[in-house]
Amino acid sequence: MAEKTHPLAQTLLDAHVNYIVDELSGSGLKAVIEEEVDAALVVAGKLTLGAVVTRKQIKDTAAVFASEVEFGPGLPELVGDIARALYAHKVHDKTSPGDLLTDAHFDEFATQILELESLREKIVRAVITSPLYADFAGDLLYSGITGYLAQNTVTKNIPGASSMLKLGRAALSVATPKLESSIEDGLRKYIAKAVQASTTRSAEFLLNHADSEQLKSLATDAWDKLKDEPIGVLREDVPSRWVEELFVTGFEAWRHLRQQDWYRVMIDAGIDGFFDKYEDATLAALLEDLGIDRARMIDEAQRYAPHVIKVLKKKKLLEPIVRRRLGGFYASPAFAAAIGGQPE
Numbered sequence: 001m002a003e004k005t006h007p008l009a010q011t012l013l014d015a016h017v018n019y020i021v022d023e024l025s026g027s028g029l030k031a032v033i034e035e036e037v038d039a040a041l042v043v044a045g046k047l048t049l050g051a052v053v054t055r056k057q058i059k060d061t062a063a064v065f066a067s068e069v070e071f072g073p074g075l076p077e078l079v080g081d082i083a084r085a086l087y088a089h090k091v092h093d094k095t096s097p098g099d100l101l102t103d104a105h106f107d108e109f110a111t112q113i114l115e116l117e118s119l120r121e122k123i124v125r126a127v128i129t130s131p132l133y134a135d136f137a138g139d140l141l142y143s144g145i146t147g148y149l150a151q152n153t154v155t156k157n158i159p160g161a162s163s164m165l166k167l168g169r170a171a172l173s174v175a176t177p178k179l180e181s182s183i184e185d186g187l188r189k190y191i192a193k194a195v196q197a198s199t200t201r202s203a204e205f206l207l208n209h210a211d212s213e214q215l216k217s218l219a220t221d222a223w224d225k226l227k228d229e230p231i232g233v234l235r236e237d238v239p240s241r242w243v244e245e246l247f248v249t250g251f252e253a254w255r256h257l258r259q260q261d262w263y264r265v266m267i268d269a270g271i272d273g274f275f276d277k278y279e280d281a282t283l284a285a286l287l288e289d290l291g292i293d294r295a296r297m298i299d300e301a302q303r304y305a306p307h308v309i310k311v312l313k314k315k316k317l318l319e320p321i322v323r324r325r326l327g328g329f330y331a332s333p334a335f336a337a338a339i340g341g342q343p344e
Contacts, residue, residue: 006336013323013330020322025313033301037294044283052283055275062267067258076248083247087240098227106227110219114212121207128203137195137202142188 023032114120127133257263278286287293312318329335 006330006339008339009330009335013327016326016330017319017323020326021313021319024309024322025318029306029309030302033305034298037297037301041284041287041294041297044287047283048280049283049286050275050279055271055279058271058275059268062271063264066267067264076251079247079251080244083244084240087235087243092232092235093230095231096228097223097231101227103223103227106223107220110216110223114216117212124206124210125203128206129199134192134195134199138188138191141191141195145191 023029278289281289309318312321
């Protein structure tokens with residue numbers, strides 16, 4: 001306050017501060033909260049979203065927090081700590097996928113995913129034409145052919161045929177040591193070419209025979225086998241270290257993503273979509289659509305306000321806050337003028 005104030009200023013300030021502190025920290029707080037919520041809702045019914053805040057303001061704020069704010073080095077460590085706590089929680093041992101997702105919901109998800117036929121076709125073609133699939137199919141065919149030649153019914157039914165084949169292979173190996181490996185390489189190359197040539201036909205065969213109903217049946221069978229298993233059994237195959245590293249890697253990937261133009265464009269597009277729907281709506285209508293009604297607002301205020309105010313008062317912080325907010329007026333010329341005098 002100024003050095004010279006009206007004689008009544010200090011007295012009125014003290015009385016005003018005590019009144020506010022008693023009102024906030026006493027039994028009347030519930031009534032204060034209800035009055036303020038009701039008054040706020042009346043105002044919310046008169047103001048539209050677009051009148052209170054603009055798209056640009058929201059986009060500027062989103063850009064700062066989504067792309068520009070740099071987080072301290074403690075955040076990745078915190079993410080790792082949270083990952084460890086989630087991983088080790090005992091609730092996983094008594095919770096199954098079926099507890100978290102009903103059969104009806106799984107069926108709806110599977111149906112919606114299987115409706116993406118063009119995406120499914122692209123995935124199938126990409127997998128079957130990949131080198132990995134070609135190597136797998138080639139090795140499978142090679143193992144089948146050589147296994148059949150070594151254990152076919154002819155060599156089993158003719159006495160001594162198996163021994164003769166082994167003797168002949170041994171003799172060829174002595175006479176031409178590289179012949180057997182050459183035959184093996186030639187067979188592998190032939191199979192590889194055959195697989196590459198038939199990948200398109202294989203993709204068409206799979207797409208024609210693996211229709212949506214069959215795929216859904218396979219997915220449902222897999223779900224029936226897994227839905228009652230405790231989630232905790234995943235720890236047998238998923239170590240804690242992997243989960244921690246996954247969280248940290250995901251955090252680093254997000255840090256990279258938030259610097260990309262695509263990320264910012266998506267945020268702006270989301271804000272535009274929100275404003276397209278609610279820009280001309282009142283704040284009361286917006287709150288109603290979000291499921292935030294009067295009762296919920298009062299409940300949440302009652303949940304936090306009494307505890308926070310109690311702590312502030314106990315720490316002797318409440319009275320200084322109120323005094324700081326009111327003191328300026330009682331020390332101002334406006335106060336002196338209001339009571340018909342000037343500071344002395």
